[in-house]
Amino acid sequence: MIFLLVGNSRLHWAEYVESDYKFFHTNKNDSPPENINMNKIIWASVGKSPKFILKKNNEIKTKDIQLSNLPDFFGVDRALACLAALKIIENPLNKDLLIADFGTILSITKLNPNGSILGGQLIPGFLTQLKSMQQRTKNLKIPKNFDIPTNDFLINTEEAILKGVTNSLSGFINSLFNPEKDILITCGGDSQFLTEILKTKKKNIVNAPNLVMEGMIIHHLSREKLL
Secondary structure, eight states: OEEEEEOSSEEEEEEEETTEEEEEEEETTSOOOTTOOGGGEEEEESSOOOSSOOOGGGBOOGGGSOOBTOOTTSOHHHHHHHHHHHHHSOOTTOOEEEEEEESSEEEEEEEOTTSBEEEEEEEEOHHHHHHHHHHHOSSOOOOSSOOOOSSSSOSSHHHHHHHHHHHHHHHHHHHHOOTTTEEEEEESTTHHHHHHHHHTTOOSEEEOTTHHHHHHHHHHHHHHHHO
């Protein structure tokens, strides 16, 4: 079995190999992995369609996901992340779940322990902010490496850019996250190193980088049981 999420900038895959799922990512313009049956790909999309053809009957849409108070216009990736968080995140104190998906857009989605969507917010993601600064200014460039400085005030321009963008993302999340009432679940391509920054100040944080793909798997397997 193979699953595909068509993102805004990359393709995200999950393949069942040797009794477990392997997660990997490819560029939007890449051909699909070799030796797979295109008709059996279970997929969802939040970005432009890839160059290869996907079977319409295998598409997962937001309206297919059973969550309380879930609008049809919600991104399917956000809906799948919520489904997975409810199923796999330990929540013995019945706190609200706050999901931060660090992709092209940093999306925040909050749901209560019963699975009812409370809403969320959206801002440009890590690379989106860096690219915007490069495109909209004459002298600012995307840094060549992403080593986040520890100091708050920097002389080096690349370090100042990295620190500023990181602070915009972490400050945004910290303004919404209350560890007394919430469990924060981080996911997405840039989540691992940004989670480490968040963990220096607050607890109740879980990093599940492939949360959306796990939601696709959970949704499909539960649907198969009903058939």
